[in-house]
Amino acid sequence: MRRRGNRPYELLIADDDPHFREALRSIFELRFSLVEAESGEEAIDIVQEQHVDLVLLDMHMEVLTGLETVRIVKSLHELLPCIIITADATDDLRRDAEQAEAYSVLAKPVTKIEVVKSVSDAIGQTYNDPDILNWAASLN
Structure with a gap:
């Protein structure tokens, strides 16, 4: 998927489980530019240091939970969409x-x-990109 300027969307995957990061990477690596974090703290550092279009994060990580990380990320970049993935929703x-938020x-x-x-709904709504919705629909 391409955003304005023909550059791929930047997705940050934050999870302390390398196997789950790999599973998410395998889904998105052909269409997005990916960066990974092993903790909430590392995710926050990445958001502060480079451009990110969306954050996918696990709820249960050491030190900062996914929810705590979302609160900090949103204080830095209010419009950055964050999706929490958890075993106990x-x-x-x-x-x-x-x-x-x-x-x-x-x-x-x-x-x-x-x-x-x-992910496609979040990007489509946040960045007004209808093309990404077509990509998601093509997977059904």
Whole structure:
């Protein structure tokens, strides 16, 4: 997927599990430019140091949780869409994530279609890019 200027969208994947990062990488690496973080702290550093168009992050990481990371990221870049992926997507977490202005919360195990749809919806809405929605629809 290309954004304005014909450059690929930059996705940040933050998860302390290298296997889950690899699974997400395999879904997005052909269409996006990817950067990875092993922790919430590293994700925040990346957001401060380089351009990122969307953040996909695990809820349960050491030191900072995904939700805490979203709060800090949103304080730095209010419009940056953040998607939390978690094994325990409770109503309380969904409410807290909404208050933190996360774009969405996805429940593990998450399917390829679910994560692609959430990412494409977030990019399509945030950056007004209808082409990305066509890409997601083509995977169904």
